[in-house]
Amino acid sequence: MPFNRYTVAAAATLCYGLYYVCRLSLSVVKTPLVDEGVLSARELGWIGSALFYAYGFGKLANGFLADRADLRLFASLGLAVSAGINLALGFAPGFWLFLALWLLNGWAQSMGAAPCVIALVRWFEPKERGTYYGLWSASHNVGEALTFVVTAAVVAHFGWRVGFFASAALGLLGVALLLAFFGDNPQAPRTQPAAAGEGDATWAEQRQLLRSPVVWTIALASAAMYVSRYAINSWGLFYLEKAKGYSTVQAGFAISITAVMGVAGTVLSGWLSDRVFAGDRFRPAVLMGCANALALAAFLYLPASWPWADHAALALFGVSIGALVCFLGGLMAVDQAPARAAGAALGVVGIASYLGAGTQDAVSGQLIDAFRTGQGASAVYDLRWVAAFWLTAAVGSILLTLAAWALAARRTRARV
DSSP, X not given: OOOOHHHHHHHHHHHHHHHHHHHHHHHHHHHHHHHTTSSOHHHHHHHHHHHHHHHHHHHHHHHHHHTTSOHHHHHHHHHHHHHHHHHHHTTOOOHHHHHHHHHHHHHHHTTSHHHHHHHHHHHSOHHHHHHHHHHHHHHHHHHHHIIIIIIHHHHHXXXXXXXXXXXXHHHXXXXXXXXXXXXXXXXXXXXXXXXXXXXXXXXXXXXXXXXXXXXXXXXXXXXXXXXXXHHHHHHHHXXXXXXXXXXXXXXXXXXXXXXXXXXXXXXXXXXHHHHTSTTOOHHHHHHHHHHHHHHHHHHHHXXXXXXXXXXXXXXXXHHHHHHHHHIIIIIHHHHXXXXXXXXXXXXXXXXXXXXXXXXXXXXXXXXXXXXXXXSGGGOEEOOHHHHHHHHHHHHHHHHHHHHHHHHHHHHHHHHO
């Protein structure tokens, strides 16, 4: 069927959100898995890290591959595999099989972002790219909201197995939508043989990208930001349940606020950087980084008897992390990349970001288990050390963003 840029952008946004549903399903079922003795927090930490590490390396490899691929089939295959894995996990495999399947899920998940970003680059001009990239970045929040409201409700009423089945069903819906509505720009067909020298030119620009200190510093800033981002996504429900006494439904609702408010952060971030900051992403990224650290500190350290304060902190966290996922998580690196290396830029940021996220999950699981007293549902957790780890990462991301800004400014002065 013929595609147009608006249906492509809409399909990319919704379907990448459904990728997230198939990734975050584990976050919703952590408490019942631990309470029922199926897996320990330490084991869940390693399982979560497996996905992030596979996702990071997969994002690098698949970013380079997607620059040359059929975008529709590439994105559809990844989501189909991820949905199948969620279906399999509903049958309660043991730790090692669970670990292997979630590792494979990480690789499948890494096939989603690059085709979407490349399609946006091919369909939209640079002067409007920030706006549509910001709209697409809302897909993260769409997926998080569906997970923390719909999947959490399914788990609360029908158990964690059905939660995995529901995630699989939503993923398969996304596959159907991608096949129907997502396509490449007809002005840049990828089903035709590459023009003579085109592959060499693409590889030359990808190598140029790999030598950019600005891109690598942005990638490190994103890695630190992803520690705080996935601290809330992966362990936020657990933290509210164990540190503040929330029920699963109450905690799911509270965490879903970050996803809902994140839509505002992502949608407005690209538009504001295009219109208000004249295409400068560094200034708004630093401002949002400061807001993110403040919100995380309030969430972690305000009293448990103030649920309204938790909700306000999570709202600010959602707006700021949504903007940072847009800026640090891809757009700033794409801005710094040559035209043929958009997928590679996303891959460089992706591997750094998800190495950070994976390290977060492993370290968080270790810290949570190390300061636990008792076993099962009656266990008591001292979560102060893991909270300090999360907040330190948020502050580190601000410092690295400032460093990238300085490097970019120096490079601009050198060109004048």
